[in-house]
Amino acid sequence: MHSLVKPNSWVALRLPSDSMRVLQVVPNTTISLGKYGSFSANLILSRPYNLTYELLDRAPGAKDSDIRIVPASEIHADTIAEEQAAANPSQNGEAIIGGDGVEFQLVGENGEVVMRSNREIIDDSARQTLTMEEIEELKREGTGAGKDLIAKLMLSHTGIEQKTAFSLAKYKLLKTKKYLRRFTVLPVDVPLLTNWLREEKDATKTLELRDEMLALIGSWSNVHFASDPEGTPGTGGGRWLVVDETGGLLIAAMAEKMGILYPEDDYSSNPDSSVEAETEDPSKDPQPLEPNFATSNTITLVHTNAQPNLSLLTYFNYTPNAPPPHNSHKHPLATHLLPLSWLQLISPSQDTTYACPPAPCTPAEIAAMKSGKRGTYFHKLRRHTRIKHIVDSTLAGGFDGLAVASSMDPASILKHMIPLLRGGAPIAIYSPTIEPLVQLADYYSTSRRTAFVQRPPAELEGLSQDEIAKWLGNEDFPLNPTLVLGASVQSARVRPWQVLPGRTHPMMTGRGGAEGYLWTGVRVVPAEGRVEARGKFTRKKTEAGNKAEKGDVIKGGNTEGGTEAVVDTGDTEMVVL
Amino acid sequence: MAPTTSPFLHPGPCSVEDKLAIIHLRRDLQLPTILRQRDDDNEGYVEGKVVNTRFGSFPHSTLIGLPWGSQVRASKVDTGSRGRRGKGDEKKRKREESEAAEILTKRSKLAETEDDDGEVSTPPTPKEGAEVVAASSGFIHLLPPTPENWTISLPHRTQVVYTPDYSYILHRLRARPGTNIIEAGAGSGSFTHASARAVYSGYPEMGDVNGSTTKKRKRGKVWSFEFHEQRHMKLEKEIHDHGLDGIVQITHRDVCEDGFLVNGESPNADAIFLDLPAPWLALPHLTRSKPPPLKGPNGIAPTDSVSNGDASPKPFVSPLNPSAPVHLCTFSPCIEQVQRTVSAMRQLGWVDISMVEVSQKRFDILRQRIGIDNGAQRGLQTSPASVDEALQRLVEVEGNLRNFHEQGERTEGKKSEKINPNNREKILESLVEKKVYKEGRLVHRTEQEVKTHTSYLVFAVLPQEWSEEDEKRARAEWPIKIRREDGEKGAGEGEVIGMSRRQKKHAERQARIEKAAADAEIGKAAVEVKEASTATEEPKAEQ
Known part of the structure; x- marks a missing residue:
C-alpha cells in the first residue's frame, strides 16, 4: 500500500540526526529542512518510499537544491570497507584478533605498543584546528552534501592519528549527524507515528504508548480482519470495543490490523471496501437516511467527551468531525468506526441526540422548506439515525474483544463493558503505570472469587445470568469475579542495539518515562447454579497444595480460572487452581 | 456454499464440531482439542471422545455447541473399565498425572497418546448418546482458539516464538490484512498462526465468487517453509485441521538451498520472517534482481549452493513484491549470527537495518499479609508488621522472663490448643467471614520464571527498485520548481510556494x-x- 508517494499524502523525512519531520507533500511547494537546505516537494512525489536522498549543492542563484537518490551501497560503503579491512589485516598493518574486527590493546614484549589505546588522547575540543568561522564558511559553501566538510574536519583534527578505531568511528558519526545533508522518505504508518509522537512530541498525550505495547494490545485483544464472508452476513463477527484516550493512536493501530486504516486510493488492496463502496455511493441517494454502517469488522469507540478526540487519524486522511460530504466520506473508517459517548452508552435517554428525534416532516413539508432549513432538518435526522444505530447495536452486545488505553479507573470501565462482550472475548487494558492494573487484578483474585462463589452477595439471589452480568458490584466485589478468567499483568520492552563490525553493543542511551503495562483476561460465562470443585480426595499433597502452604502470601490475581471452590477436602490441602 | 472457516478467524458464537477449541484449566495449562462427536481413535469410552484432565473427565458431547467461554462441569466417566485399562484406579490416576505433567512441562505428546490408544486390540464400539452425569471433581472453561492461547498450548516441536516477540515482529514488519508474508523455519507454528491472523483478508475461494464484478482484492497469505520433514507434515495437518488452508501455504524445503519460489512462482512477498540457524544463507535468494555473488566477511562466498542457483538457466524470478518496500526480520539467538546476517544485509542493499531484543515480564499480584497472629493463619507472614507490634511483643517476652526468674515458673494459660488453620472450614471462614482477600498490602513482583533472552531481532527494509528511467518519468510528471534568489521565475513555474511548516498549515x-x-x-x-x-x-x- 505504501509503494509510491502520492500527492498530499503524509510522509516522514528522517534526517541524519535521526529526528523526524512529518509533513504533507503538497505538490508545487517547497520543503525546507532547516539548516540542511530546501528542495521542491515535486522531487519526492511519485517516488518510492524508504529511499534516501542527498541534497545536492545549490546551483548559483538558486534558493533550493536538487536532490539525488543515495544507493544502498553508498549508505553502507564505510561499514563494508571497514569490515573488509578487518578481514584483511595485512593491508593496514593493524593487529586484529579474530576475523570480526575487534581490536585489543596489545603491548609487545619490548614494551612497544602494538595497538593504540585512548591513553594518549587529550580530551579537549581545542584539538580541532578549524575555527568556528572556518566551519561556517565551509557550511555556506556547502559542497559534496556535507561529506567534504566532514572530511576536512577530520583532517584538521590534530589528534586524529591517535584515536582508536572506536573513537574515530564515533567522531565521524558525530560529525556526520551534524553535517551530512541526507534524508529518508518514510510512509506515515502506525509504528512510525508511535515512535515520533513518543520521542519528539508530547508522549503523555498518547499515554506514553510504545510500539511493543501497542503490538501486544493488538495481539491480546485478538484484533484482526474479520469481515462477514460474502453471502453470509452476520457470521463474521469481528466487532471490537475500544476505549481510547490517546487521541486515536490505539484506534489507528487496531484499524491497521483490521485493514480499515488506509483510504482506498492509498490502499489499492483494501480488502473489504468493494461491497460498501457500492452500497454507500452517495450519488445514488444524496440524503441517505438509513445508516449504512458496516456490521462486521468494526470498531466501536466509547469516548469521554461529547465528541471523540481522533486528531491523530488526520495523518491517515480521516477527519471524522468534518461534515459528511467531506473528503473523509470514502474512508473505510467512515463506515467501520462507530463512536459513542459514555452518556450514550450508559444512559442514552439523557442524551439529546439519541432521545429526541427531530419532529417528523411529511415530504410536502420538506419540499416547502427553504433550502437551508431543509439541510438542517436532514442533518439532524441523519445525526439521530446514526446515533440510534450505534447505540442500539452497541447495547445489543456480543463484542469480540475489548481494548483499552485510558487514564480512567479500569474497574469503572469494565463494569459497563463486561456485559457487552461475548463469551470467550479477550480483554486487553493498557496503563502507563502498573498500580491501576494491580488493583484490577486483585478484584479477580482467586480468593476473592472463591468467597464470591461460596457466598454470592444477597442481592444477586434469583437473578438471571444476564442480570447478574450487569450487576454493578458492591464494596467487597467491585466487579463480578466469576465473569473474567485468567486475569494477569505483563510488560514487554524493546532494547535497541548497535551492530557494527567490532562495535556491537546495546545502545548507550534511551528514553525513560512510563514502562507501560498490559492487563489481560477473557470474558467467560459461569455455569448456572452452584459449581462444586472438590478435586479428588487424596492424602497426597498436590504440587499446588505444597506451594500454597509454603508461600507466605495468599495467591492473588495472578492465579487463574480453574476451580473456583479453592478448597480441597484433604486435611491440609488447598488447591489453588 | 458454507465454506469452512477457521475458528481462529471466525470463531462464531458457539463451539462447533470438528473444529479446534481450547480447554482452559489454568493460565499456563490449556489443552487444544478438536471437538468430535464420535471417537475415531476408539479410546473405548461409552461417551465417545473424552478429554481427561486433573479436574475430571469431559466427554466432547458436553463441549460441542456451547457458547464460547462457558464453564463446563466435569462428567462422571467410566475411565476404569474400558479396554486394556481395567486394572483399577491406581493406574488411571498415574496416567492422568503423567498427562498433566506432560502438559506442564510443555511436552504434550497428544498425537502419540492418541496413537497409543489406537492400538487397543478389541475396541468396544462406542454407544452414541450415552447419558452424561455431572461430577463434582471440577470444571474447565471452553475458549475459542487464538494465536495467544495456541502459543501457550501447542505441542512443542522447536523453540516457540512467544507472544511479545511475534506481536512486535508482525507490527514492525507491517503485516496487515492483504500482506504476503514469507515465514522460513515454521517450527512449532506459533508464528504461523499469528501471521495468518495478521494478514488474513478473506479466503481466496470466496473472493472468486464475486471477484469478477468488484475490484480485485489482494488476499493476504502466509508462505511458510520448513525443512524438517516431520515438522512440516505435522504443521500441514494442523493448518488443515484449523481451517487455515487457503491462508497458509506450507512448503517442505531448505530455503537456504532452494530459495523461496513456490512451484516456480513468486510469493510476491511484502514481509519476510526468517527463523533459521543461518539467515545469511537465505538472504541471497531474497533480492529484487539476480543476486551478485555475495562476499562473506572473509571475502569468500559463503556457500556454493548460491552460485549453483545463479548458474541455473531459468530466468530470474524475484520472490518479492516489485511495487512495495519489503520488510524483513530475522530471529537469531546468538550475536554472532546477528553480525553475519547484518553484514550480508548491507552487501545486498538492505537499509534501515536495526537490531533489538524484546524482554518480557509477567507479574505476580498478591496480598502480602504481615503480622503476629497466634492463630497462625494461612498465608500470613508471622513477623511484626510494625515497630509498635515488635515493641509490644518484646515487652510481653520481657514480662514472661521476669515472671520466670522471680517465680521460677512459666506463665501458663498462654498456650492455646493449636488448631490446624488450613482445613476446609477454617479457610472458608477466613475467606467468607473475615474477608482476608481484602487484607494486607497489594503488591506485585516479577514472576519466578523469566524468559530473559529469546532471540535478537534484526529488522531491515529493501526499498522498491527505482531506475533512472523511472526517475526521468517522475521528473516529467512532476516538474521541479526551484526558486531563484533574484526572484525571477524559472521556466514553466506557476505558483511556487516556499513556506515554513506553520505557513503551510x-x-x-x-x-x-x-x-x-x-x-x-x-x-x-x-x-x-x-x-x-x-x-x-x-x-x-x-x-
Whole structure:
C-alpha cells in the first residue's frame, strides 16, 4: 500500500540526526529542512518510499537544491570497507584478533605498543584546528552534501592519528549527524507515528504508548480482519470495543490490523471496501437516511467527551468531525468506526441526540422548506439515525474483544463493558503505570472469587445470568469475579542495539518515562447454579497444595480460572487452581 | 456454499464440531482439542471422545455447541473399565498425572497418546448418546482458539516464538490484512498462526465468487517453509485441521538451498520472517534482481549452493513484491549470527537495518499479609508488621522472663490448643467471614520464571527498485520548481510556494475552510461536491 508517494499524502523525512519531520507533500511547494537546505516537494512525489536522498549543492542563484537518490551501497560503503579491512589485516598493518574486527590493546614484549589505546588522547575540543568561522564558511559553501566538510574536519583534527578505531568511528558519526545533508522518505504508518509522537512530541498525550505495547494490545485483544464472508452476513463477527484516550493512536493501530486504516486510493488492496463502496455511493441517494454502517469488522469507540478526540487519524486522511460530504466520506473508517459517548452508552435517554428525534416532516413539508432549513432538518435526522444505530447495536452486545488505553479507573470501565462482550472475548487494558492494573487484578483474585462463589452477595439471589452480568458490584466485589478468567499483568520492552563490525553493543542511551503495562483476561460465562470443585480426595499433597502452604502470601490475581471452590477436602490441602 | 472457516478467524458464537477449541484449566495449562462427536481413535469410552484432565473427565458431547467461554462441569466417566485399562484406579490416576505433567512441562505428546490408544486390540464400539452425569471433581472453561492461547498450548516441536516477540515482529514488519508474508523455519507454528491472523483478508475461494464484478482484492497469505520433514507434515495437518488452508501455504524445503519460489512462482512477498540457524544463507535468494555473488566477511562466498542457483538457466524470478518496500526480520539467538546476517544485509542493499531484543515480564499480584497472629493463619507472614507490634511483643517476652526468674515458673494459660488453620472450614471462614482477600498490602513482583533472552531481532527494509528511467518519468510528471534568489521565475513555474511548516498549515486550514464552505453551498448535489473535491484536491491523481 505504501509503494509510491502520492500527492498530499503524509510522509516522514528522517534526517541524519535521526529526528523526524512529518509533513504533507503538497505538490508545487517547497520543503525546507532547516539548516540542511530546501528542495521542491515535486522531487519526492511519485517516488518510492524508504529511499534516501542527498541534497545536492545549490546551483548559483538558486534558493533550493536538487536532490539525488543515495544507493544502498553508498549508505553502507564505510561499514563494508571497514569490515573488509578487518578481514584483511595485512593491508593496514593493524593487529586484529579474530576475523570480526575487534581490536585489543596489545603491548609487545619490548614494551612497544602494538595497538593504540585512548591513553594518549587529550580530551579537549581545542584539538580541532578549524575555527568556528572556518566551519561556517565551509557550511555556506556547502559542497559534496556535507561529506567534504566532514572530511576536512577530520583532517584538521590534530589528534586524529591517535584515536582508536572506536573513537574515530564515533567522531565521524558525530560529525556526520551534524553535517551530512541526507534524508529518508518514510510512509506515515502506525509504528512510525508511535515512535515520533513518543520521542519528539508530547508522549503523555498518547499515554506514553510504545510500539511493543501497542503490538501486544493488538495481539491480546485478538484484533484482526474479520469481515462477514460474502453471502453470509452476520457470521463474521469481528466487532471490537475500544476505549481510547490517546487521541486515536490505539484506534489507528487496531484499524491497521483490521485493514480499515488506509483510504482506498492509498490502499489499492483494501480488502473489504468493494461491497460498501457500492452500497454507500452517495450519488445514488444524496440524503441517505438509513445508516449504512458496516456490521462486521468494526470498531466501536466509547469516548469521554461529547465528541471523540481522533486528531491523530488526520495523518491517515480521516477527519471524522468534518461534515459528511467531506473528503473523509470514502474512508473505510467512515463506515467501520462507530463512536459513542459514555452518556450514550450508559444512559442514552439523557442524551439529546439519541432521545429526541427531530419532529417528523411529511415530504410536502420538506419540499416547502427553504433550502437551508431543509439541510438542517436532514442533518439532524441523519445525526439521530446514526446515533440510534450505534447505540442500539452497541447495547445489543456480543463484542469480540475489548481494548483499552485510558487514564480512567479500569474497574469503572469494565463494569459497563463486561456485559457487552461475548463469551470467550479477550480483554486487553493498557496503563502507563502498573498500580491501576494491580488493583484490577486483585478484584479477580482467586480468593476473592472463591468467597464470591461460596457466598454470592444477597442481592444477586434469583437473578438471571444476564442480570447478574450487569450487576454493578458492591464494596467487597467491585466487579463480578466469576465473569473474567485468567486475569494477569505483563510488560514487554524493546532494547535497541548497535551492530557494527567490532562495535556491537546495546545502545548507550534511551528514553525513560512510563514502562507501560498490559492487563489481560477473557470474558467467560459461569455455569448456572452452584459449581462444586472438590478435586479428588487424596492424602497426597498436590504440587499446588505444597506451594500454597509454603508461600507466605495468599495467591492473588495472578492465579487463574480453574476451580473456583479453592478448597480441597484433604486435611491440609488447598488447591489453588 | 458454507465454506469452512477457521475458528481462529471466525470463531462464531458457539463451539462447533470438528473444529479446534481450547480447554482452559489454568493460565499456563490449556489443552487444544478438536471437538468430535464420535471417537475415531476408539479410546473405548461409552461417551465417545473424552478429554481427561486433573479436574475430571469431559466427554466432547458436553463441549460441542456451547457458547464460547462457558464453564463446563466435569462428567462422571467410566475411565476404569474400558479396554486394556481395567486394572483399577491406581493406574488411571498415574496416567492422568503423567498427562498433566506432560502438559506442564510443555511436552504434550497428544498425537502419540492418541496413537497409543489406537492400538487397543478389541475396541468396544462406542454407544452414541450415552447419558452424561455431572461430577463434582471440577470444571474447565471452553475458549475459542487464538494465536495467544495456541502459543501457550501447542505441542512443542522447536523453540516457540512467544507472544511479545511475534506481536512486535508482525507490527514492525507491517503485516496487515492483504500482506504476503514469507515465514522460513515454521517450527512449532506459533508464528504461523499469528501471521495468518495478521494478514488474513478473506479466503481466496470466496473472493472468486464475486471477484469478477468488484475490484480485485489482494488476499493476504502466509508462505511458510520448513525443512524438517516431520515438522512440516505435522504443521500441514494442523493448518488443515484449523481451517487455515487457503491462508497458509506450507512448503517442505531448505530455503537456504532452494530459495523461496513456490512451484516456480513468486510469493510476491511484502514481509519476510526468517527463523533459521543461518539467515545469511537465505538472504541471497531474497533480492529484487539476480543476486551478485555475495562476499562473506572473509571475502569468500559463503556457500556454493548460491552460485549453483545463479548458474541455473531459468530466468530470474524475484520472490518479492516489485511495487512495495519489503520488510524483513530475522530471529537469531546468538550475536554472532546477528553480525553475519547484518553484514550480508548491507552487501545486498538492505537499509534501515536495526537490531533489538524484546524482554518480557509477567507479574505476580498478591496480598502480602504481615503480622503476629497466634492463630497462625494461612498465608500470613508471622513477623511484626510494625515497630509498635515488635515493641509490644518484646515487652510481653520481657514480662514472661521476669515472671520466670522471680517465680521460677512459666506463665501458663498462654498456650492455646493449636488448631490446624488450613482445613476446609477454617479457610472458608477466613475467606467468607473475615474477608482476608481484602487484607494486607497489594503488591506485585516479577514472576519466578523469566524468559530473559529469546532471540535478537534484526529488522531491515529493501526499498522498491527505482531506475533512472523511472526517475526521468517522475521528473516529467512532476516538474521541479526551484526558486531563484533574484526572484525571477524559472521556466514553466506557476505558483511556487516556499513556506515554513506553520505557513503551510495555515494555508491548508484556509483551504479546508474554503472547501467546506463551498461544499455546504452545493449541499444537495453530493455528486458535484465529490467531483469538485477530487478535482481540486488531486489535479494529477489520475496520472
